[in-house]
Amino acid sequence: MSKDLEVTWGSKYKNLIIRNLKGIFGIVVLTIAISTAIFSPFIAPHDPYKQALDQRLLPPCWQSGGDVSHVLGTDHLGRDVLSRLIYGSRVSILVGFSAVFFPGIIGITLGLLSGYYSRYLGAVIMRIVDMFLAIPYAVMAIAVITAIGTGLSNLILVLTITRWAHYARIMNGTVLQIKGQEFIEAANARGNSTLRIMLRHILPNAVPPILVLATLELAFMIIMEATLSFLGLGVQPPTPTWGLLASEGREYLTVAWWLTTFSGLAIVITVLGANLLGDWLRDTLDPRLKI
Amino acid sequence: MGTYIIKRLVHSVIVLFGITLFVFLLLYFSGDPVRLLLPMDATAEQYNAMKQAMGFNDPFFVQYLRFLDKAVHLDFGISLRNQVPVFGLIASYFKNTLLLATAAFIIALIVAIPSGILSAIKRNSILDFIISIFVVLGQAMPLYWLGLMLILIFSVDLRWLPSGGFGYSTNLILPAITLGVFSMSRIARMSRSSMLEVLNQDFIRTPRSQGLAEAQVNFKYALKAAAIPIVTLIGTEYCILLEGTVVTETIFSWPGVGQLVVQAAYARDYPVVQAVVILITAIIVFFNLAIDIIYTYLDPRIKYGKL
Secondary structure, three states: OOOOOOOOHHHHHHHHHHHOHHHHHHHHHHHHHHHHHHOHHHHOOOOOOOOOHHHOOOOOOOOOOOEOOEOOOEOOOOOEHHHHHHHHHHHHHHHHHHHHHHHHHHHHHHHHHHHHOOOOHHHHHHHHHHHHHHOOHHHHHHHHHHHHOOOHHHHHHHHHHHHHHHHHHHHHHHHHHHHOOHHHHHHHHHOOOHHHHHHHHHHHHHHHHHHHHHHHHHHHHHHHHHHHHHOOOOOOOOOOOHHHHHHHHHOOOOOOOHHHHHHHHHHHHHHHHHHHHHHHHHHHHHHHHOO | OHHHHHHHHHHHHHHHHHHHHHHHHHHHHHOOHHHHHOOOOOOHHHHHHHHHHOOOOOOHHHHHHHHHHHHHOOOOOEOOOOOOEHHHHHHHHHHHHHHHHHHHHHHHHHHHHHHHHHHHHOOOOHHHHHHHHHHHHHHHOOHHHHHHHHHHHHHHHOOOOOOOOOOOOHHHHHHHHHHHHHHHHHHHHHHHHHHHHHHOOHHHHHHHHOOOOHHHHHHHHHHHHHHHHHHHHHHHHHHHHHHHHHHHHHHHOOOOHHHHHHHHHHOOOHHHHHHHHHHHHHHHHHHHHHHHHHHHHHOHHHHHOOO
C-alpha cells in the first residue's frame, strides 16, 4: 500500500481510482457499448445493409488500397465494416441483456421460492435445476435450437430456457443462508406476511451474489450469441451481428483479414469489460456477502 | 460412505431421466415428423395410417417409455440426413473428438497449472501481472475467434500449419491449441486462487517458521493441499472442453461429434442431435459421479457432508 502516511488530495483520488480500476474500466466499456448500440444510426458512417459491389473487399484505410471513407474496410458485398460493427453492437447488447433479464427473472423467482419453501417445493425445484445444470451448455443450446428454429427471438428464448437454472441455484443458496438470520426470525415474530418477508427482507439482501452472476452471465451470453450466430444457428443474415461478421469473413480469410478480426476485437473488449466489472463487483461486495 | 455413494447414484439416475424427458419433450413439441416423411400430396388417410404405424397416436408416456427403452438399447433411430443408424454414426466420430479433447486438455494442464501456481507464489510481481493479463484476455475471447486468428497467423501468413482437416499429426496442433487456450484461463485462475488460499494457512507458517527454504515449503506442503480443488476443477474442465469441440471442430473441419451435431442442427436432423445430447450428458454425469466417488477416498471429509 502507500508508504507515505500523508494523504494529499491528489493521492487520495489516485488511490481510489487505481484500486477500483477494474470496475471503472468495466463500467466505461459497457457504457460505450450500450451507447453505441442505442445511437448506432447517428454514429455509423454508412448504411450497414447498403451493398456496393464495385467496392468489395477494400482493406482498412491505413493499408494501401484503403479508402478513408471506409475506415475499417468493406466486406465481400461492399458494405462498410465499421458501420456493420456499430450496428452489430445492437444485437449483441440486446441479446446479452435479454439473456440476463429473462432467465434472471425466472431463476430468481424460482430460487426464492425454493429457498423459502425448502423442504418440499425447494427439493423438487433443485432437482430440476440439477438436471438443467448437468447438460453441457453448448449441446443443450444446439438441441433447443434444432427444435424451435433460428432467428433473433428464438435465440433469446433458447438462452432463457437454458440459463435460468444458474440464477435459481445461486438464489436458492443465498436465500437459505439469509433465512437463518435473526432479522428474518424477528420479522416472522412480528407477524409480517410471507410475501412481505420475501420482498422486503430477503430479496434486498440477496442482491450482491445475483448481481455478480448477472454481470458474468452478460459476458457469457454475448459470447454465446456470437458463437451461435457464427455457426449459423443464431441470428440470420443480413442482420449484422458480431458473430455473423466473423463467419462471413471466414470465407475470405486468406484475402481479407479485417472482416473477422475487428468483429472479434469488439467482442473481446466488451466481454472483457463485463468480466472485469463482475470481478470487481465480486471483490467489492464480498465482505458484505457474509451478512 | 455407502449412503453417500447411493445418494449420488440415485441423484445421477434422476438427472438422466430428467434429461431424456427434456430432450424427448423438445422433439415432441417441435415438429411433425410424419408430415416431413410423407410426400406432399399424401392423403389424410395415408397420414393417419403412417401416424398410427409409427406410434404417434399413442399417449405421451407410452411414446416416452418407448423412446427410453430404445435409448437404453442404444437405438437412437436413423439419421434423417444420410439414412444410417445414429449410434453407429456417432461412435465413429466420437474417437476423433476424444483425441482432440484429450490433446487440448494436456496442453492446457501443462501450461495453466504451473502458471497459476507460479503467479500465486510470486504474487503481485511482474510475472503475476503478465499471467493475469493473459488469463483475463483468454476468458474474454470467443473460441471461434481465437481459432480463426490462429489460422490467420499460422496458416495464412506464416504457412507453418494446415488450417484444417484430418489425417496428419500437424492437423491436430492448431485445433488442440485453440481448444486448450479455452481452458487455460480458468485452470490457471483456479490454480492461483487455490494456491493462494493454501499459502495463507497456518500449517504453512509452521515449516516456514522452522526455517525451511521457501521453495521447499511451497513444493512439499502447499502444493499437495492446493491440489485438491484443482483436481475437482479438472473434472469439470474436461467436460467444458467437450463443449468447446463443437466450435473448434467446425472451424478446423475436424471430423468429430462437435461438427456432426452442428451440421445435424442445421439440417434439422433430430435423431442425431437428440442422441448426442443424451450420450454426452450421460458420459458427463457418470464421469462426475466417478470423480465424486474417488473424492471420498482422497478427502474423507466429503462424505460427512460438503465441507
